[in-house]
Amino acid sequence: MTETRIERHHYDVVVIGAGGAGLRAAIEARLAGKKTAIISKSLFGKAHTVMAEGGAAAAMGNVNSRDNWQVHFRDTMRGGKFLNNFRMAELHAKESPQRIWELETYGALFDRTKDGKISQRNFGGHEYPRLAHVGDRTGLELIRTLQQKIVSLQQEDKRDLGDYEARIKIFAETTITELLLDGERVAGAFGYYRESGEFILFEAPAVVLATGGVGRSYKVTSNSWEYTGDGHALALRAGATLINMEFLQFHPTGMVWPVSVKGILVTESVRGDGGVLKNSDGKRFMFDYVPDVFRKQYADNEEEADRWYKDPDNNRRPPELLPRDEVARAINSEVKAGRGTPAGGVYLDIASRLPAEEIRRRLPSMYHQFKELADVDITREPMEVGPTCHYVMGGVEVDPDSGAAFGAVRGLFAAGEVSGGMHGSNRLGGNSLSDLLVFGKRAGGHAASYADQLTSRPKVPVAAVETAVETALAPLQRDTGESPYTLQQDLQAVMGDLVGIIRREGELVDALGRLAELRERVAKVSAAGGRRYNPGWHLALDLRNMLVVSECTAKAALERQESRGGHTREDHPAMDPKWRRVNLVCSLDGDTVRLTHKPLPKMRGELISLFDRAELSKYLTDEELAEFDALAQKES
Amino acid sequence: MGEQKSQAAGKPGAKRQFRIWRGDETGGDLQDYTVEVNEGEVVLDVIHRLQATDAPDLACRWNCKAGKCGSCSMEINGKPRLSCMTRMSTFEETETVTVTPLRTFPVIRDLVTDVSFNYEKARETPAFAPPADVAPGDYRMQQVDVERSQEFRKCIECFLCQNVCHVIRDHEENKQAFSGPRFFIRAAELDMHPLDAKTDRKEYAQAEQGLGFCNITKCCTEVCPEHIKITDNGIIPMKERVVDRRYDPLVWLGSKIFRRGQVPQTFVTSAQQSGAAHSAAAHGGVHSHAGGSHDPRHEAEAQKGVNWHRQVPHPTAAPVDANGRLPLTELTFDRAAAPSPFGDDVTFPLPPEHLNFAHPSQDEPKH
Known part of the structure; x- marks a missing residue:
């Protein structure tokens, strides 16, 4: 291994992931005076955050002055079916408004109310209009704003220190494959430049994971190729724990037609602005699926539901705006009952509800997306939609205030989708963008102060680096194994078919068996070609992360014998209060995923x-x- | 490529011909592939199928596959496109689809190019300057005022506009002094931001970003997948107002009294006001034949002598009115005196760094 070149860097804080949470964490660490590295799997500014359309939930009360953090907290807990870490939900509800306002000082331009404040829109599960938005491209605005804030910090450093990269540097198209430990303390991170295939070693006492989710393990997903559960797997291998891994959000309305865009989301605001769901008989079926717990807030007839758009104070909400899991389940039931579209979805109709001009004004990028990608004019015809894997509620178990990972590791922090607890069993739309900002800032700040109070810097053990190099090069050196693309397809089939939106004991047992077989095959994967920008090799290295995270999900899904939020068991269809008191915690024991029960923290x-x-x-x-x-x- | 759909396009399992550029900075060539194409697929789907079958190490960038992240830019049959937004049904069934990397940026491998040029220019563009006396939460702006900047903030940074821009597409030597359309609209966005505290965005664009190089061929606007009116709404208004400032007698006087960059605030304001009045008048854009920058490095370079072999941007058509005539009388034109045939921001004598000669043969085909 001595002849392998490894580029070495020293940083105080290394942030893995350059989406909303990662960038916000990096800004905070840099503002705390720490030398900060941002590792981005893609180019800078391309992270999956750009896909968020609806908005960022924050109880600013700009549109309805009765909104406040308590109401937001209540909605979040309700949406998560009370499985949320209450402290995270509390911090999130309290701090979101400041985090949004702060973005304006970075240059963000949200849509405005008549009196010039940030406009807020209705969204599923939120009692008042609460989502700060920019048309339907809020995620893009957020990522660009944070990206430009980082540039402005670099300009300050250039002015003060003569170098743009003196205190904050972006490593674009770089993938981390391993965290390195000194005992139980994080000592650094090892990875490779995608461009050249050259290895890179970061020596740093504090690492913030902000790698997003796990959706690429599913056949139908709205997630980009980056979402391979890297942070989840890195945390596990470093001795941290994951919670709530059985809870995956299937967005109720992903495009199911045409094929090229299968999985891509149709924003919930299509429903918030008046869109309705219909089955192949033309029936507006959501009225049949309002669960008892929501009867007070949701209308049971079309007349009242339609009045709500104009007069929300005196009418109950249309059932199309129920939390996502309810809508996803309803669509699934309609399709299974044979009332679906030819492509296996249902119709989402806004064309017959609003004038064409109004649709184009309110949902410009939806309109363009459908027009250009699918040649479908949403102002004339209904869309065909169905559930698509969208978000993982589960993730690294963290201390709510600092984002520090639990388990046998210190110096590891997590924020955003890769962390668990905040959203309980189901995330409300709009809560993820504010989650990124609130907990990104917290994780970045606490990583900085952790690095500050260290008396000695942890050392990277040479042997660990050598092992990391061998593991990374192995797929290139084998030529007897299977193609990573085949293995990924097989994994996606197992997860999509057996650990999907509706789960059964027999299928989950079957899935665990198949995942064990896949584990053997993934261990022998081989990648053709060289080290320079070789997507086959990159996928081969991502596979083991996808696999271990899929095992966590399947195991926890088998264990939890109830249905709640993003976890639906056909053989245990009801919510069980006893299970509400339990978090399922995954850890690694050698190579095996170990599952333990842990009581939920008690609400104050x-x-x-x-x-x-x-x-x-x-x-x-x-x-x-x-x-x-x-x-x-x-x-x- | 024709927009008409061929009926048979996307018959399940239909085999189609692809030519894809494979190679790296040391060279490469087009390779032929025969690949299955199904109904409703886009070019990126086909590339993914190739990766899963014949070419597992075929390098290509992509992320969202929904036209929102701007990662999968490439040239498809010679046209800069997002491959996730190029439907296979737009090609004839028998048509060979040729896919090549972006030409303006150095190749890393196959369809992946080194776009770091854009990130360097982004880093040089001065960031938003928050107003000193407005606390977070107290920002008040009207929708109508933020909409102009919001148009530019739709940019997904696919860099197709940068790739297609004549100033740098085949002119490596212009890259240092020219930021490109992406960063002109960034400057325009900040210029139009209701609360941005920096007031010299236009002047900066002219002096440091090389706005004067742009000869308004609108190619950038044409390729923009977000349909941002880069030229009409971003570049031209900035050019107009930079010019207006030069034509404003008060500013002119000011510039004789104060050194450049030291023009007092009031003068700048008056220039902006007159600019607003002028921009209502319909006329084509102005452009500089000089194509020079005010970058001191360039001026120094230019001092070494005139480069007689340099290729210069082509001039655009004259700013004619609806009847196809130049508005030649002072009474009907929107500024003092008739437009200069040398370009509106050229003053005489020409500074040496602006001396250029376009060799007549530069327009002849090379093969």
Whole structure:
């Protein structure tokens, strides 16, 4: 291994991932005076955050002054079916407005209200109009704004220190394959430049994971190629733990036609602006799927639902705006009952609901996307939509305040989709963009202060680097194994067919068997070609991450015998209050995924008092309700 | 490529011919592939199929596959396109589809090019300057005022406009002094931002970004997948106002009294006002034949002598009115005196770095 060239860098904080959370974390670490590296798997500014369309949820109260953090907190907990880490939901609801306003000082230009404030729009699961937005390209605005803020910090450094990259540098098209540890402390990260295939070693005491999700393990997904669960897997291998891995969000309305854009999302704001779901009989079917817990907030007839768009105070909401999991399940049931479209979805119709001009004005990029990608004019004909794998609620188990990973590792932080707990069993639309900002800032700040208080810098062990080099080069040196593309397709088939939106015990057991077989095959994968920009090799290295994360999901999905949010078991269709008190925690024992039960942190009194008893009774055990009653009595 | 759809396009499993450039900076060539194409697919789907079958190490960038990230830029049958947004149904069934990397940037491997030029220019463009006296949360802007900048913020940085721009497409030597359309609209965006505290965006674009090189052929606008009116809404308004400032007698006087860059605030404001009035008048864009920059490095380089073999940007058509005539009278034209045939921002005597000679043979085909 001595002849392998490895480029070495020293940083205080290394941020892996250049989406919203990663960039926000890097800004914070740099503002704290730390020398910061940003590792981006793609070019700078291409991260999956650009795909977010709806907006960023923050209780600024610009459109409805009754909105505040308590209401946002309630909506988030409700959406997550009370499985959320309450402290994260609390911090998120409290800090989102500041994080959004801060973006304006970086140059962001959100859509405005009449009085010149940031406009806010309605979204599924949010009681008031709450999503700051820019047409339907809010994610792009967010990533560009953060990207440009980083440029402005680099310009400051150029002015003060003579070098743009003196204190913050972007390593574009670079993939991290391994975290390196000194005992239990993070000592650095090892990876390769995609362009050249050359290796690179970062020596750094603090690492922030912001790698996003795991969707590429699924056949139908809205996620880009980058979403291979790298951060999840890096954390596991470094001794950290994952929670809630059974909870995956299938966005209810992904395009199912034409083939070239299968999986791509149709933003929820199509429904927020009046779009309705119809089956092949032309029936607006969502009224049949309003669960009891939501009857108070959602209309049971078309007349009331239609009045809501103009007069939300005196009418209940249309059922098309139910939380995502409910909508996804409803579509799935319609399709299974034989009332789907030819391509296996349902119709989403806005054409007959709004004038063409209005549709083009409110949903410009949706209009263009359909027109250009599919030659479908959404102002004239309905769209064909169905569930697509969209977001993983599960992720690295972290301390809510600092984003520091739990488990047997120090110096590791996580923020954004790669972290778990914030969204419970189901994320509300719009909460992910604000999640990125709130917890990105926290993770970056705490990584910086962790690096500060270290008395000695951890050292990168030479042997670990050698192993990392061998592992990385292995697929290129084998020529007897299977193609990474075949293996990825097989993995996607297992996850899509057996660990998809509706799950059954038999299928999950089957899936675990197949994943074990795949593990053998992935261990022998071979990649043709050389090290220079070789996508086959890159995929071969990503496969083992996808595999271990898929194992976590399948194991946890088999273990949790109830249906809640992003986890639906056909053989256990109801929510079970006993399971609400449990987080399933994954860790690695050698190569095997180990699953343990861990009690959920208990919500503080003043927070649980924000809910009324009738609502809580749907989620809590009798024992917990008794506690709540005692608390209520004491207060009154 | 014709927009008409061939009926048979995308019959399941139809075999189609592709020619894809394979190679790296040391050279390469077009390789032929026969590949299955299914109904409803785009060029990127076909490239992915090739990766999964005949060419596992075929290098190509992509991310969102939905026309939102701007990663999969390439040249398809010679046209700069996003491959995720180029439907196979737009080609004849018998047509060979040729895919090559972006020409303006150095090849790394196959369809992947080194686009770091763009990130360097981004880093040189001064960032948003927040107003000093407005606290976060207190920003107030009207929708109508933010919309102009929002158009430019739609940019997905696919760099197709940079790739197609004549100034740098085959002119490596212009890259240093020229930022390109992507960064002109970045300057325009900040210029039009209601609360940006920096007031010299246009002047910066002219002096440092090489706005004067642009000869408004609108190729950038044509290839923009976001349909941003780069030239009409970004470049031309900035050029107009830079010029207006030079024509404004007060500013002219000011520039004689103060050194460049030290023009007091009030003068700049008056220039902007007159610019607003002028921009209502319909006339074509102005452009400089000089094509020089005010970058001191360039001036120094130019001092070494005139480069007689240099290729210069082609002039655009004269700013004619609706009747195809030049607005020659002072009464009907929107500024003092008739337009200069040498370009509106050329003053005499020409500074040496602006001396150029376009060899007549530069337009002849090379083969």
